[in-house]
Amino acid sequence: MNKHPKNNSESLRSLLLMAELEEGRPISQREIAARLGIALGLVNTYLKALVKKGYVQVKAYPRNRFAYLLTPKGFAEKSHLAYRHLSNFNKLYRITRLDSLALFDSLRQQGAVRVSFCGVDDLTEIAYLSLREAGLELASVMDDEGVGGSFLGAPVVSLPVGVEAGDIPILITSPPRVGHFRSILLQLGVTEQNIHAPSFRYDEVFR
Template sequence: MNNNEKSLESYRSLLLLSEIAGEEPLSQRELSRRLGIAVGLVNSYLKNLVAKGYVRVKNFPRNRYAYLLTPQGLAEKSRLAYQHLSYFTSLYTVARQDYLDLFRRLEAAGVQEVAFCGVDEVAEVAHLSLRETEVRLVTVMDDAHAGSDFFGAQVVSLLEGVKKSGLPVIISSLKRRDQLVGMLGEMGVPATRIFVAGAAG
């Protein structure tokens, strides 16, 4: 496992611990929806966190479960949050430069308009980089955020975004990068139209 994968794994653990630390009991399906990762992956993270003593499982009637943070889990959440402050500072710097390089390459190739796919904190970094070029953001797509506003653009579903736009699609989420690339591929978007910041090309 390389450093990026390790960082992503501990970041997901932090997100999971943060969601569990909230007031409401959440199912694995709900955690999966909130974090944008598959239920199976949530399950394996939870098993790992339970095994380490960070999370305990509480049974409810009708085979429902809730996940609760233990005191060790609270301490681990704080440790991970501190660790990720420095990770995010470097992530921000690297992502900012990677997206800027990508947009400058597209600009040099004559691209004037792009679509974003994926709305999270990385999308905001991508948007900042885009504003340093003449390339315009026309479409923003993300099933989980459809109907919301992203810097003045209305977010649409992937299906709607793909249908109405033949533009280059920028993957603007780090956490869900592979998932979004896969979904776009299934919708028939050619790989030559999908761009990932930091990828050689």
């Protein structure tokens, strides 16, 4: 049993944060907080710590925009953390598979035929495997950051377009952005009853 869950949680947040920064594009701390589903103040604290350790450097752009760039030392640390958490990500795969399959089985029993996905990341494909196993169809795939792309042959559309698929269940398939997507879906008129999300949190998986 892991005797240091807090340290694991903190190192995971650092890993996820550095993964968001590796492209080196201008991004606000508020955007990072929304993508990772953590508090803005916590993002600020982690960024300061990463800068202090020499893992991240800050580059200023016009209009108060900033790019947080991983240094060579930061890339090395990210690789180290990724290796350290590999077994946990395998655990996350298994939990996602079982969690999504249980949800889809329940929705099918309630009469659902189609389900939409909201948010595209590495876990979305796992959810799709469970969707097919449960005998349901994929109605739409939405993610405002991936518009114009595709997911297993299906076009990725904006959330306003995606909800036009009808009064059907929507599964948020990007755990770090559950809060962000839930808020937007509710604003677009989707009922709380039709919004579903993983029953676990990243922090719980990585204990």
